[in-house]
Each structure stands twice: as structure tokens, then as C-alpha cells.
Amino acid sequence: MSNKVKQVLLSAIFVAVASPSFANHPVDINDKAQIAIGKSIYQENCAACHGVDRQGPENPKDFGKRKPPRLDAKGHGFHHGDQIHFDQITKGSRNKSGKPIDDGMPPFRDSLSDKEIWATIAFIKSHWPMKMQMMQDKMNPGHAASQGSNHNSEMGSEKGMMMPKKQKSHGH
Numbered sequence: 001m002s003n004k005v006k007q008v009l010l011s012a013i014f015v016a017v018a019s020p021s022f023a024n025h026p027v028d029i030n031d032k033a034q035i036a037i038g039k040s041i042y043q044e045n046c047a048a049c050h051g052v053d054r055q056g057p058e059n060p061k062d063f064g065k066r067k068p069p070r071l072d073a074k075g076h077g078f079h080h081g082d083q084i085h086f087d088q089i090t091k092g093s094r095n096k097s098g099k100p101i102d103d104g105m106p107p108f109r110d111s112l113s114d115k116e117i118w119a120t121i122a123f124i125k126s127h128w129p130m131k132m133q134m135m136q137d138k139m140n141p142g143h144a145a146s147q148g149s150n151h152n153s154e155m156g157s158e159k160g161m162m163m164p165k166k167q168k169s170h171g172h
């Protein structure tokens with residue numbers, strides 16, 4: 001192999017490794033199988049609180065001080081990266097010192113596998129309009145390449161999405 005060829009090959013490998021599009025992102029909104037898993041996990045474990053259509057609880061009065069937020073396009077889930085959702089789902093609601101909160105969200109780390117949790121996040125995200133998906137993808141370091149091309153979403157059916165005024169303006 002000539003030096004020139006070697007050089008070209010090496011730089012191709014470097015590009016492949018360095019390019020974010022090759023990163024192994026656990027959430028893939030274009031993966032129909034993953035979304036299908038996420039959907040059934042969601043209906044079994046999450047819908048009672050977050051609503052069958054991710055619109056929030058049917059009857060907010062059933063809940064204490066902590067109301068489960070909506071996870072659809074009108075919620076603000078897209079203000080957080082995938083890892084923050086993952087942590088919320090594995091650990092549940094915690095106070096500032098990390099202790100579980102009684103009337104908050106339960107932790108799922110013992111009942112769901114990591115794979116199932118990522119799949120649930122993929123399912124939730126797959127229903128956001130492309131614009132929200134793209135904004136949220138920016139919060140996933142190195143994963144911007146997966147954005148947008150999702151044909152599986154109910155695009156446009158969840159109108160009225162909130163645009164963040166400032167990235168960090170919401171408190172919790």
C-alpha cells in the first residue's frame with residue numbers, strides 16, 4: 001500500500017470516529033422497533049400519571065402537590081437532553097439532597113432496563129414535531145446528526161408547542 005493510500009485511509013477512519021453521526025446514541029427516533037417497545041412500556045408504566053396521549057393526567061386533582069407534567073408537544077420536555085429524562089425516569093422525583101419525594105414520580109431503575117427506558121424516551125420524542133426534536137437534539141452532546149428525519153411522528157397534530165424564552169428560564 002502506498003503512503004498516499006494509507007494516508008487517505010487513515011483520515012477516513014479518523015473522520016468516521018470523530019464524526020457525531022457515528023456515535024452510538026441509545027435513543028433513535030427513526031427506529032420503529034425501539035419506539036414500539038417504548039410505547040408499550042409507556043402505556044403500562046407512565047400513562048396513568050402522564051396521560052394516555054402524554055397530555056398530562058386526566059384528573060390533576062388525583063395528585064398531590066406534584067402534578068405529572070405533560071410530555072407532549074405542549075410540555076417542556078424538549079428543554080432537557082435525553083440524559084436528564086433518563087435520570088428522572090431511573091431515579092424518580094428527588095429533593096435537593098437526592099432523597100425520594102413521596103408524592104412524586106417513582107424510580108424505575110429496578111423495574112425497567114436501561115434499554116427500555118431509552119426506548120420510552122424515543123417513543124415520547126417521536127411524537128414531538130420535528131422542530132422540537134431538533135431543538136432537543138442540540139442538548140444531546142455529539143448527537144445532532146440524528147435530528148429531524150422522523151417520519152413516524154404525528155407531525156403537526158400537536159399544535160401549540162411552547163417555545164422557550166430562555167433556555168434556563170424554567171425552574172425545577
Ligand code: HEC
Pocket residue numbers: 041042045046047048049050066067068069070071075076077080085088089092093094103104105106108120121
Ligand atoms: C405516580 C405518577 C408518575 C408515574 C407513574 C410516572 N411519572 Fe413521570 N413524573 C411524575 C411527576 C409528579 C413528575 C414531576 C417531577 C417532580 O415533580 O419531581 C414527573 C416528571 C417526569 C419527567 C420530566 C418531565 C419534564 O418536563 O421535565 C419525565 C420525562 C417523566 N416524568 C417521564 C416518565 C416516564 C417515562 C414514566 C414511565 C416509565 C413516568 N414518568 C411515570 C409522575 C409520574
